[in-house]
Amino acid sequence: MQGKKHYQEKFFTNFQLSDRVPADNIYRKLKDILDLRFLYEATAKYYGKDGQKSIDPVVFFKLLLVGYLENQPSDRRIVNMAAMRLDILYFIGYDIDEELPWHSTLSRTRQLYDEDVFNTLFKQVLKQCIDKGMLTGKRQAVDSVYVKANAAMDSIREKAIMDDAVDFTRQLKEEDSSDDRPDRPEKPTNTAPKRNNATRASTTDPDARMSVKPGKITRLNYLGQLSVDTGSYIITSIGAFHADKKDSQCLEAVLDKIDSNIKGYGLTTEEIIADANYSSSSALETLISRGITGYIPNTGTYKQERTGFTYDEDNDRYLCDQGNALKFIGYKEHHGISKTYMSKRSDCKNCPARKTCIGKASYKTLTNSLKRPLFDEMHKRMSESYGRQMMIVRQSTVEPVIGNLIEYLGMRKVNTIGIKLANKCMIMAGIAYNLKKLLKYGINGSWQALIMLYGKPDYSIANIIT
The missing domain is CATH 3.30.420.10 (Ribonuclease H-like superfamily/Ribonuclease H)
Known part of the structure; x- marks a missing residue:
């Protein structure tokens, strides 16, 4: 006989979150192994005795962990996700009819706590891994x-122009009641120098830096x-x-x-x-x-031997196979302080080995780190x-x-x-990763038990690789 489901929302029902979250659910397991009560003492200094109650520090960090475990670090989406997930509600200790913290509370609390609080949580999770003999x-x-x-690349401005804009705004405020207005700063020309972190910065996030990987x-x-x-x-x-x-x-x-x-x-x-x-x-x-x-x-610039060149220690110079000298010209920063040796342009101009030695360059240079023995070792x-x-x-x-x-x-x-x-x-992403490793370790069983079955592991290089 064909079944047909009829749904009518109930006004009252008997319901417990713990009955609806499976035993193998990640948040149920985390709730069992993660003791965050130490956070109350660690964050007590950030609060006074009067005023409205803030978000519970334990709830705050649990919600952040949810964001990283779900690959969703947006504060707004974390709260929206928690409102729809029974396992997350059970993890953070909220019932289905309780109002969750506003998403902006997460942002403000993240700014309120110092890095030390986050580092303390990282160390606590790391300690659990150490106590279980995992590392x-x-x-x-x-x-x-x-x-x-x-921050977007469109937010980048020249630092000098940014400083001018700040000064211009300040002058306007100081002379707002005066009829005399300061001249506007000149607009930047289209012949700006090449973008680099020394001369340009983001107006959105000044701490961010321009960088690029090959091919990106x-x-x-x-x-x-x-x-x-x-x-x-x-x-x-x-x-x-x-x-x-x-x-x-x-x-x-x-x-x-x-x-x-x-x-x-x-x-x-x-x-x-x-x-x-x-x-x-x-x-x-x-x-x-x-x-x-x-x-x-x-x-890649390190060379154990400089093919075609012999070092003349008495005169602190290099001699090439063609009899030309590369004299010491000074020091420069190159993976530490290095000594630079350079040939004469006239010596290289008609050299028969020029094409293979320097190509299209006009002279030959060699660099030697003052700490070369360290690189040799x-x-x-x-x-x-x-x-x-x-x-x-x-x-x-x-x-x-x-x-x-x-x-x-x-x-x-x-x-x-x-x-x-x-x-x-x-740091929070690292904590989330270590917690997943900790849970996986519990599933796979104790390493000590494996040692009892198979003996102490061999830490030879062959076994390290396998």
């Missing part, structure tokens, strides 16, 4: 990614830096930097974050793996001063079998994590203004 902290893979800023268009971005434990794929540090900074300039700050996050739990980083963008004399010296072994390929380390395998480990560890954050955890673009808020957004 050792010994080896970290470091990498970076451009994260689109909440120029955008206003932030630079996300993160480190991943190679044994567990857990993020041990994450944060925002200005997009015009080199990776090598950020390495020391990344190491500080790693230490701050894991050292308090008795873990020590012994090895760092990174790509050639992190190679510089200052970066290598930082690793040595911290007692960390680095696996960072030298940049790194070249030797990376030429060995273990060093080559470390590059495979890096590629198979940190790059998939970045892809996961960008594609599925809302880190393609920040929805805030300013580097401080961008940093909070990236």
